[in-house]
Amino acid sequence: MTRVPGLFTLVLHTHLPWLAHHGRWPVGEEWLYQSWSASYLPLMRVLRTLAAEERRGLVTLGITPVVSAQLDDPYCLDNMYHWLANWQLRALEATTVASPEALREFGSREHAEATRALEDFAVLWRHGASPLLRELIDAGTVELLGGPLAHPFQPLLHPRLREFALREGLADAGQRFAHVPAGIWAPECAYAPGMEHDYAAAGVGHFMVDGPSLHGDTALGRPVGAGDVVAFGRDLKVSYRVWSPKSGYPGHAAYRDFHTYDHTTGLKPARVTGRMVASADKAPYDPGRAERAVDAHVEDFVRIVVDRLTDESERIGRPAHVIAAFDTELFGHWWYEGPVWLERVLRALPAAGVRVGTLNDAVAAGYTGAAVDLPPSSWGSGKDWQVWSGEQVADLVQLNSEVIDTALTTVDKLHEQTSAVGARPPRDFVADQILRETLLTVSSDWPFMVSKDSAADYARYRAHLHAHATREIASAVASGRGEAARRLADGWNRADGLFGALDARRLPRP
Template identity: 65%
Template sequence: MFALVIHSHLPWLANHGRWPVGEEWLYQSWAATYLPVFAALRTLADEGRTGLLTLGITPVLAAQLDDPHCLEAMHHWLGNWQLRSHEAALMTNGAGAAGTASSTAALRELGHREHRYSAAALEEFETHWRHGGSPVIRPLVESGVIELLGGPLMHPFQPLLDPRLRAFSLDEGLEDAKTRWGARPQGLWAPECAFTPGMESGYADASVSHFMVDGPSLRGDTSLGRPVGDSGVVAFGRDLTVSYRVWSPKSGYPGDGAYRDFHTYDHDTGLKPARVTSKTTSSEQKKPYDPALAAVAVDKHVADFVEAVRARLREESERIGRDALVVAAFDTELFGHWWHEGPQFLEQVLRALPAAGINVGTLDRARREGYVGEPIDLPESSWGSGKDWRVWAGDQVQDLVQLNAEVVAEALAFVDDELAAGGRDLVADQVLREALLAIASDWAFMVSKDTAAGYARDRAHKHAHAMREIIAAHRGGNTARAQQLAAAWHRADGLFPGLDARRLSKESS
């Protein structure tokens, strides 16, 4: 069996800046990935296809796709995209030489093309998304087109998290999914695929039956899912041979010269006019993007991927002496945001694989049909650099590791004291909400990878400050001030209104 797994995540960005880092990141991904990918899945569903892929959506991304502010701002963003396309179509002063992507003729053609793209995106959004992402996603879950993987609230790096808060965050995240989509996920994509021994017991307690890890976590043998210890919870590993054919740290299909170049912009409009051309071609010399050339490349890579999956299934089945499982896993945002042609590839490959006689299924189906081997003791691991924890616990981020530990300890102590008398307490709820926002794994990742490190540190400290400001007012005897602060910070970040700190208190008993 072949299983395709895609994982959708962005940190909470609403009301935290627009450009170059902030909400723009959300709207770019929404327009380039979420709109076309879910449109493709809906098309395939209308053809009667089921069990197409396993889709992870983190609670924090799901919250933004349903958030009224984000929905209104996304609509504005799409309209602005159309205005920018009109600007390009009227261009009279392209800076590039004839035949390059920045020539006047190429930019005007870019404007016409982007007008068509933006018009289609506006129609898709207005028809299907104006009431949020949940009405788009839920029918695909209920009809069995996709299997949904859940995750913990706010996307924390779980191995470094206090076990009590880890359990709370996971249970709240799974319940949030149930609220949005009608079913509590049995499968899990843990943040960063991070694991430490003992977490399997927490998964079992949360009724999680299976979760994803990276291939090296299973010592490279990903041909079957493996129960972890005696928990009965199955770990499925990403097959790097197949996955890296599409996308790896150094190569993959998106680098083909015919595909649209991610890094080259027309800075007057913010549009992307060029094809990759070659790895050595400078931005000013890149050729104009040609959708017809890109379509030929997609056909070529779909055929190549199908043959790679077929070969890998045969190779692994022969090696283990029984039918093997191959799992390819990627960030959803690869398909569209990072790789413009990705949604087209995804739709075509989901038709081509079964047409070639390849058994395609979800992780849950693989587990139920016995694609499971002997138990394994899973080591500390992640899918980051080195497949260990260096990105989230290395020397570059020791200040954030220390901050996270302090924030968690302060939040737990406050919640225990505040809830001792019982009853719902919105101040305690907000303290917990800010603590979880402060410790999101994204901040350490952005610092370690030097991608908007300043923004990441600012976000972590801002949420830590909000939590401490509320606690200080309350402990200083100014209950009214603490309530005002909690309400104000919740208005600023109005996610997960159902979060209830009393459930953390129960966990401690």
């Protein structure tokens, strides 16, 4: 076996907005349970299998605090169990004599899959995701990437709230996993000049940007400015081979079609068949055909990685670093065969002579180059900030600014009222809930969904709902109605009780 020069890193970004207690269908908790069953359960199974083979440094796994909160939440855990049982029943219904033969066969396979998921969940997941992830981190199978609470678009955030969200997010990961991440996946890969200083102050040593932020030269990580914080760029030539805005493996005719439902059972029994084929004309899913496509795409991806590492190493005159980065939910939720492809790729790359490692491994092995000044950027359309700051979402930008100003002013007032000169104020549940609702208001998901016209009404509803919660509690504080403020904070907390360790006293002072 010929050793390929350099290092390959797979980075997965796991994120959904806070969905618990905020609707069920078509947008709401169903989104969480679909992603959990189709992506998170299979991914955990793959990583545990490979960890048992003592494979190390396989994946750099970003888990946002808001996803961690939901995967550990007792309410979400109970409802996930019911969702899996319902999936099993729907699959059983598809096996009845009244169903077409192709659907009966599909239902039998789906029933076996749902049964396995239920068994996995009952045995491994009933105490949440954190114990499982901690095992993988302890074993060195994955490197954990963290992020700020509630996934805000950081460049547009008030500096005080930006610092608070980042530090609280890292602390949240430390409490759940007994590991404070050394690196982060910045929400939307968004960067503004100077943010590297925030990262350094918070103990973050590296972060992800999209390839164009480094002008496409992603062969090495780059220290940003005069500091030591390293920016790693996604290699678009490799990443887009799997999935891009226009093409990628999941669109292959043999794979299961995401958009075509059997409306009686809610299952997805068709294959893609063709990009221009109407749902009613899609062919039945054929597992054997899909298996052959997976193997072909594994072989193709390994070839692309080997060629890219070889070419980039020759270009820069030293071993290069290639990073492929994706949303975790691509694997399973959007692309049913994705977890199988992922496991086979993680076996095939080392067999082909490719060294696989994490971002931490890259730093330790010196895969860094000359310092660089990064432009304002993101991984959104245009690779700039337009998705989160453009004219289409100008109202949300204004809403965020007003709500943040209200929150900071109110929390400062509460601390002034309860603090003796020079003393730390006692913890204030009202102040905590104000910041909790504010962070949910400024989640980057809402402008993204509006800009992409993806459940835009739901996104606007959620942004305004959390803004209303912030303002309602703050108004009671401003008018001196302390008891009313406490009742309101308690009421909103019943729906939005995530991040229980959030402590408003840690908000940076003006």
